[in-house]
Amino acid sequence: MNRFNLFTLAIKNIQRKKFRTGILVFSITLIVSVLVFGVSFILNVNSGVRRASDRLGADLIVVPVGARGYAEEVLLESKVKSFYMNKNVIERIKRIEGIDTVTFHTYITTIQGVCCDIPEATVVAFNQGSDFIVQPWLEKAIGRKLEKNEAIVGHESFLNIGMGLMDAMLFGTRFRIMGALEKTGTGLDNAIFMSDENIEEILQKGKAPLKPDVISIIFAKVQKGYDPYNVGRSIEGEVIEADVMARSDIGKDIISVLGDINMIFSITVFMASILSVLLAWAIFSATVNERLREVGVMLALGAKESHVSKLFFIEVFFIGLMGSVCGVVFGTTLSVLLMKSFTILKNLPGGLNAVDRAAIGVAGFVTGTGICILGAFSPIQRIKKLEPLAVIKGELA
Amino acid sequence: MHIVLKEVARSYFVGKEKIEAVRNVSLEIKRREFISIVGHSGSGKTTLLSIIGGVARPTSGTVLFEDNDIYFFDKDRLSEYRCERIGFIFQFASLLPNLTAKENVLLPVLFKTHGNRDIADSEKKAIELLHRTGVGDKVNAYPSQLSGGQQRRVAIARAFINDPEIILADEPTGDLDEETEMEIMLFFRRMNEEAGTTFVMVTHNSELVRTTGRQLKMSNGLISTVLHE
Numbered sequence: 314m315n316r317f318n319l320f321t322l323a324i325k326n327i328q329r330k331k332f333r334t335g336i337l338v339f340s341i342t343l344i345v346s347v348l349v350f351g352v353s354f355i356l357n358v359n360s361g362v363r364r365a366s367d368r369l370g371a372d373l374i375v376v377p378v379g380a381r382g383y384a385e386e387v388l389l390e391s392k393v394k395s396f397y398m399n400k401n402v403i404e405r406i407k408r409i410e411g412i413d414t415v416t417f418h419t420y421i422t423t424i425q426g427v428c429c430d431i432p433e434a435t436v437v438a439f440n441q442g443s444d445f446i447v448q449p450w451l452e453k454a455i456g457r458k459l460e461k462n463e464a465i466v467g468h469e470s471f472l473n474i475g476m477g478l479m480d481a482m483l484f485g486t487r488f489r490i491m492g493a494l495e496k497t498g499t500g501l502d503n504a505i506f507m508s509d510e511n512i513e514e515i516l517q518k519g520k521a522p523l524k525p526d527v528i529s530i531i532f533a534k535v536q537k538g539y540d541p542y543n544v545g546r547s548i549e550g551e552v553i554e555a556d557v558m559a560r561s562d563i564g565k566d567i568i569s570v571l572g573d574i575n576m577i578f579s580i581t582v583f584m585a586s587i588l589s590v591l592l593a594w595a596i597f598s599a600t601v602n603e604r605l606r607e608v609g610v611m612l613a614l615g616a617k618e619s620h621v622s623k624l625f626f627i628e629v630f631f632i633g634l635m636g637s638v639c640g641v642v643f644g645t646t647l648s649v650l651l652m653k654s655f656t657i658l659k660n661l662p663g664g665l666n667a668v669d670r671a672a673i674g675v676a677g678f679v680t681g682t683g684i685c686i687l688g689a690f691s692p693i694q695r696i697k698k699l700e701p702l703a704v705i706k707g708e709l710a
Numbered sequence: 711m712h713i714v715l716k717e718v719a720r721s722y723f724v725g726k727e728k729i730e731a732v733r734n735v736s737l738e739i740k741r742r743e744f745i746s747i748v749g750h751s752g753s754g755k756t757t758l759l760s761i762i763g764g765v766a767r768p769t770s771g772t773v774l775f776e777d778n779d780i781y782f783f784d785k786d787r788l789s790e791y792r793c794e795r796i797g798f799i800f801q802f803a804s805l806l807p808n809l810t811a812k813e814n815v816l817l818p819v820l821f822k823t824h825g826n827r828d829i830a831d832s833e834k835k836a837i838e839l840l841h842r843t844g845v846g847d848k849v850n851a852y853p854s855q856l857s858g859g860q861q862r863r864v865a866i867a868r869a870f871i872n873d874p875e876i877i878l879a880d881e882p883t884g885d886l887d888e889e890t891e892m893e894i895m896l897f898f899r900r901m902n903e904e905a906g907t908t909f910v911m912v913t914h915n916s917e918l919v920r921t922t923g924r925q926l927k928m929s930n931g932l933i934s935t936v937l938h939e
Contacts, residue, residue, distance in 0.1 A: 316829045316830070317812075317813050317816050317820070317829055317833075318820060318829065319820055322809070322813075322820070325808045325809065326808060328808070329807075329808050606804075607806050610800070610804045610806070611806075611817070611821070612765075612789075612792075613763070613765050613792065613798055613800070614792065614793065614798065614817060614818045614821065614868075615789050615790065615791075615792040615793020615794065615796075615818055615821040615822075615872075616789065616793075616820075616821045617785070617786050617789040617790075617821065618785060618789075619786075620820070620821055700765075700766065701760075701765050701766075702757070702760050702765055702766040
C-alpha cells in the first residue's frame with residue numbers, strides 16, 4: 314500500500330501537467346542523448362587508437378619519410394596503402410644505441426581483377442625469424458610458422474571477405490589459406506599475412522607493384538632504461554630517409570582532429586544545455602505561478618521552507634531522472650547502432666566497455682538532472698519565501 | 711493566558727496608499743475559549759486571524775503564545791507553531807486538487823516535527839475526522855468530485871488532524887446549508903468542551919455568534935465592541 318508522503322505528493326504533481334512535463338523530459342532526453350552519443354564517439358576513437366597502438370607491441374615504428382599518415386591508416390584504420398623504403402635501413406637501425414629488437418613488414422596491395430580474385434586488401438609479408446607483431450597470434454592460430462605459399466588471414470578479413478580454409482590466388486601465385494588469426498585489435502585484422510620468403514617469387518611473376526629489396530615499416534623495441542623518444546631521435550638523426558613514431562604518438566593526428574571535433578561538440582552541448590536550463594526555468598516559473606495558492610496553503614498549514622523546496626526538488630529530480638534515463642538509453646543505442654557508420658571508427662578496434670558506458674551514463678544523468686535543478690532553482694527559491702497571507706485572504710488565484 | 715496580543719498593528723501599501731488593516735489591537739485569549747469575531751468585509755478580521763496564526767507578521771506589537779512572542783521564533787519554529795499548535799480553516803476552497811479528501815486531511819501530518827508522525831495512525835484519524843465532519847463516504851474522492859460544502863468539511867477535518875490547541879476559523883460554515891452548519895458547530899462545540907480546543911472564529915452569521923462564548927466586533931482594524939462576554 315502506498316503511504317502518503319512528500320514523495321507521493323511530488324509524483325502526483327508531476328502527473329498533473331503531462332504535456333508540459335513531457336516537453337521538459339523530451340528536451341532533457343535530447344540534450345543527454347547528444348552528450349552520451351558525442352562522448353561515446355570521442356572516447357571510442359580515443360580508446361581505439363590507444364588500444365591499437367598498445368597491441369602492436371612496438372616501442373618505435375619507423376616508416377619512410379612522409380609515410381607516417383599512411384602507416385597510421387594501415388595500422389589503425391585498416392586502410393589499404395603501400396609505401397616503401399630500402400631494406401638496408403633495418404641494419405642501420407639495429408646499430409643504434411638502445412635498440413633491442415627489430416622486425417619489419419612489407420605491405421603489398423592487391424588489386425581486384427588484375428592479380429587475384431579477392432577485393433583490394435593489404436597483404437603483409439613479415440619476417441618470421443624476427444617478428445613479434447604477428448607471430449604471437451600465428452602461434453595461437455596454427456601453432457607453427459607459415460610455410461612458403463601459405464597465408465593466413467586477419468580476423469576481419471575472414472569475416473568481411475569470407476576468406477577461410479581454401480586456396481587463393483595472390484599476385485599470380487596460389488596460396489593455401491591456413492586459417493584466420495584471432496582478433497588483434499589493430500588495423501592489421503583486415504590484412505592477409507604471408508612469410509617474406511614469398512616476395513622473391515612475387516617479384517619474379519611481376520604481378521605486384523613491388524620493387525626488390527624494399528620494406529614498408531620497421532617495428533622496434535628499445536632496451537630497458539632507454540627513453541623511446543631519445544632512441545627515436547637518434548634514428549631520425551642517423552637515417553634521414555625515415556620517420557619515427559613512438560608508441561604514444563601513434564594516432565596523434567587522428568586524436569588532434571578529434572580535439573577539434575570535441576571542441577565543436579562541447580560548444581554545441583554547452584549552448585544546448587543553456588537552452589534547456591532556460592526551458593526548465595520557464596516551465597518551472599509557470600508551474601510555480603500556477604501553484605502559488607497551493608504553496609501558500611501548505612505554508613499556512615505549517616510547511617517549512619525546506620518542505621516546499623524538497624517537494625519541488627523531488628519533482629525536478631524526477632523529471633531530470635526520466636529525461637536523463639531516456640537520454641542515456643537513446644544516446645547509447647544510437648552510438649552502438651551508428652558507430653560503425655563513421656569511417657574513422659569503422660576499422661578501429663575495440664569499442665567502449667561496460668565501465669566506460671556506465672561512466673558516460675552517469676555523466677549524462679548528472680548533466681540531465683543538473684540542467685533541471687539549475688533551471689528550477691530560482692522559481693523554487695521564490696515560491697518558498699511566499700507570505701501566505703495573500704493566499705489566506707483569497708487574493709491569489 | 712493562552713494567547714496575548716499587545717498593541718498589534720499591521721499595515722501595507724496599495725500603491726502609495728497606506729492601508730492599516732489592524733490597528734493597535736490588544737486581546738487576551740484564554741485556554742478553551744470559544745470566541746467569535748464579526749465585522750464588515752475589510753475590517754481586518756482575516757488579517758487578525760493570520761497574525762494570531764503566525765502567518766502574517768505584525769508591523770508592530772507582540773503576539774504571545776504561552777508567554778513566548780511567536781514572531782521572535784525562527785522560521786522553522788514558527789512553522790512548527792502553525793503546524794502543531796494551530797488549525798487553520800480558510801475562508802476559500804483550499805484543498806489541493808490532485809489529492810484525495812483523505813490525503814488533503816493528512817497534508818499537515820507531513821509537516822509535523824514533533825509527536826506522532828506515523829502516517830498509518832494518522833490515516834485512521836483522518837478517516838474518523840472525515841466521518842465526524844459528514845464526508846466519511848468521500849474519503850477517496852478528489853476535490854473536483856466534491857461540492858463546495860463537502861470541500862469545506864474536508865478542510866475542517868484537516869484543521870483538526872494534528873490535534874491543535876487553537877482553531878482559527880475564517881467563516882468556516884460559509885458554503886454549508888443550515889443543517890450541516892449546525893452539525894459542524896456541534897462538532898466544534900464538542901471539540902471545545904471535550905478536547906479543550908480554543909476557537910477563534912470569524913463569521914457573519916449572527917445565529918452562530920450567539921452560540922460562542924465571547925463575541926468581538928471589528929471595524930476599521932480595531933476591536934470596537936465586545937458584544938458579549
